Amino acid sequence: MSAQPAAVPHLEIDGVSKRFGETEVLRDVSITVPRGTFLALLGPSGCGKSTLLKIIAGLETQTGGHVRLDGEALDGMPAYRRDIGVVFQSYALFPHMSVKENVRFGLDMRRLDKAESAARVDEALELVKLGGYGSRMPSELSGGQQQRVAIARSLAIRPRLLLLDEPLSNLDAVLRKSVRVDIRELHDRVGTTTVMVTHDQEEAMSMADQVAVMAEGRVLQMGTPEAIYERPATRFVGGFVGSPPASLMKLSRRFEGGWRFGEIEWQMEPALARRLDAIRRIEVTIGLRPERMRLVEAGTEGALAAELRSSEYLGGERLLHAAVGQERIAALVGGHLSGLPKPGEPVHLLPDADAVMLFDAENGERLDP
Incomplete structure (x- = not known):
């Protein structure tokens, strides 16, 4: 019997580096992410995690290395062609648009017909438990609800990959804990491969299937939250992970x-x-x-x-x-x-x-x- 070919990783980051002038912010970063995984990029400010997220999204270009999604090279591909949903730290909702209009925005850019677009908007709002909020304006929502609208907007395009950039940092401590449960439960229902950037190790450990701990532009260790907590590979990881x-x-x-x-x-x-x-x-x-x-x-x-x-x-x-x-x-x-x-x-x-x-x-x- 012939051997079965190895499964292609859903997301593959292969030897990615990035320089801004003489400053090297990413150094030979390699990560593979299986389909359906929730990966957290965890590290202190300035470690390169947000730059890596932007490279995956197509909002920044790497100096070296490659990024592949479903085996397809993304190098040089414009962001709008990657079918990647991005949820920004600031939510980036349009204040003059209703909740439904905000969620529909990405679909309008793709020129979907009205019936399909309306169905996807309703589906996305139901997924984030905001089914009755379509006519409201962003100013009428709490911070946690605005975050869920931003996630619904990304899910409505049915992305191949969902990227979350410090999604909870603008929320107060109590709301942050409830929204992180919401995001994890949403991931379990939808199954979209997700990469989240955070400096908060408690968020990374409680939400992610896999955690990549970064420092000074490198991935120091990647594994399950349990493995990283119980068996840190370096002194930095041992001191950084744990609360x-x-x-x-x-x-x-x-x-x-x-x-x-x-x-x-x-x-x-x-x-x-x-x-x-x-x-x-x-x-x-x-x-x-x-x-x-x-x-x-x-x-x-x-x-x-x-x-x-x-x-x-x-x-x-x-x-x-x-x-x-x-x-x-x-x-x-x-x-x-x-x-x-x-x-x-x-x-x-x-x-x-x-x-x-x-x-x-x-x-x-x-x-x-």
């Missing part, structure tokens, strides 16, 4: 055995000591997730002796900020614990040995498999 962020601390081996933070010795649990012995390093950077730390009694094996600096009450949880010598550490504990130490008093924090991340102290790469 609250992980505590990253330099750990040095003592000549007489054992480990220390600066001058502070740490009698760690045997399981973690064996992991460190196996990687044979004099110095490492460790990453401690606040939610994988426990407040324990003095003398508990593996506990870090620290000084409490401050705490944040978050309702069901409390975030403790403490110091181990010159290093800072955070721990997320129950919000209703009684008898918590006061700032300036000692605390003892026990990390989950299996959840401790180990990175090379110099290049930041993950050390153990």
Whole structure:
């Protein structure tokens, strides 16, 4: 029996680079996206994620590399011929047009007949749960409703690909959480391959099937949210992904055995000591997730002796900020614990040995498999 040919990726970004003068904003970026996937491009401001989105959309031209959609090269193809829907951060609704007219705009540009156009507009508005809002003006809608109109306008053209550029950044914190659920549920119903740009790791982790973490124009790691959280490939990814962020601390081996933070010795649990012995390093950077730390009694094996600096009450949880010598550490504990130490008093924090991340102290790469 002959081997079956490999499936063609729905979206393929192959060695894409981009320069603005002498500034290189994208460096040999390669990503493949299967059909129906929700991909988040996640990274800090200036990492190149929005530039990459514009290149996919045809609003910017790459310096090198190729972009393909369904195996078709998009290089040099005008944006209007790509059949890609784009939802901008600012929604870009026409204020003088009704909701229906806004959603119909892309169809009018394609000269669809009136009956087909009306059917698609109604279908798109139903998909975003705005079926009764067609006659309203944008000024009569909330921010979340305006965002859904913008998404409906992109879906009405039945795009091969949907691009979302920081879609939630203009919404308040409460509305942002509800709209991200709406967008994810819409994706599950429609199934359109979607690429979203965001700097908010919570949005990326909760909405996407796949996350590509970017920094300085490169993709550092791509995988499921779970894989990136549990097994970050680099120190940057380990510190950037997670809320609250992980505590990253330099750990040095003592000549007489054992480990220390600066001058502070740490009698760690045997399981973690064996992991460190196996990687044979004099110095490492460790990453401690606040939610994988426990407040324990003095003398508990593996506990870090620290000084409490401050705490944040978050309702069901409390975030403790403490110091181990010159290093800072955070721990997320129950919000209703009684008898918590006061700032300036000692605390003892026990990390989950299996959840401790180990990175090379110099290049930041993950050390153990």
